[in-house]
Amino acid sequence: MTVENSNLKDCFIIHPRVFEDDRGYFYESYNKQGFKKKTGLDIDFVQDNQSQSSKGVLRGLHFQVGDYEQAKLVRVIKGSVLDVCVDLRENSETYLKHFTLILSEENKKQLFIPRGFAHGFLVLEDNTIFSYKCDNYYHKESERGIIYNDPDLAIDWRFENSQLLISDKDKVLPSLQKYQKQR
Template sequence: MNIIKTEIESVVIIEPRLFKDDRGYFFESFNQKEFEEKVCDTTFVQDNESKSSYGVIRGFHFQKPPFAQSKLVRVVRGAVLDVAVDIRKGSPTFGKHVAVELTEENHRQFFIPRGFAHGFSVLSDEVIFQYKCDNFYAPQYEGAIAWNDPVLGIDWEIPREKAILSEKDSCHSVLRDADWLFDYQEKLY
């Protein structure tokens, strides 16, 4: 796997080695040993999949300790703009984000560490989105920030009038008014 560093430390893009021939292609989508050596020493415990249509925006979600989660995300069909926002108070990159396009053609994966909020917008007619989590889902520890916080300045690549949100995702607080954030000094792994 090829690791592409981003402007925020520990948030990385992963490109697999693709083997193509006249039959199609093959790639190893995950290898625990290599992931621990090159990205992060963590163990994934849950795999999730969602299906969405064009214009859907999901996020920004995170889980609070002791159920904080890292996510390793990828697209099986379609395309998304995937975004990670640093929500660690005191971090030199607090409030900054990394956005990457994940598609079925580029086979890229995106690693979102603990201490970050995560969201994505669907750019294709339909998307099948898969993600690994290194902690179990715990609804009582859910947290979220507003997808459209003007201070974050995220271009979702979807016209605002075509954005489709869940009722829950349409009413989160902006980052500066969030009732809970991570502490940069807190050990999360």
């Protein structure tokens, strides 16, 4: 595995070592010792999640707060997504900056998203399977979000709004400014 820094502090792109031949491929999708050695982070992932979505589905921007903040290691098993994370850590040099990356079954890249970040993704192909590890358990009362099209964040989702499939819950998430005032 190789680890590449993103433009956000503590957010890493993980490139697994893939072995391919005429039978197919093999790669180690996660190794705790290797991850710690390459990133310097000792993360204890406790929950794995997986979703399947159609092209145009946008999920996010989600995060948890307080004792239930989560770091995530995300990847695509089938299909592709535009993955987006936003640094919400007020003491960070990359506060309120965002990072986007295409994750796909072809490139097999993974993205490590530290605690204190909002996360979302846009599905680019039908029947995409998205998988992620979390270092903390889901806790409904600690769940928060910011609207995907927040003008202050100015994320380029690369799709027209009319092409997006968004849950009713995600359509009414607060703006960044409103979220900051509510804290």
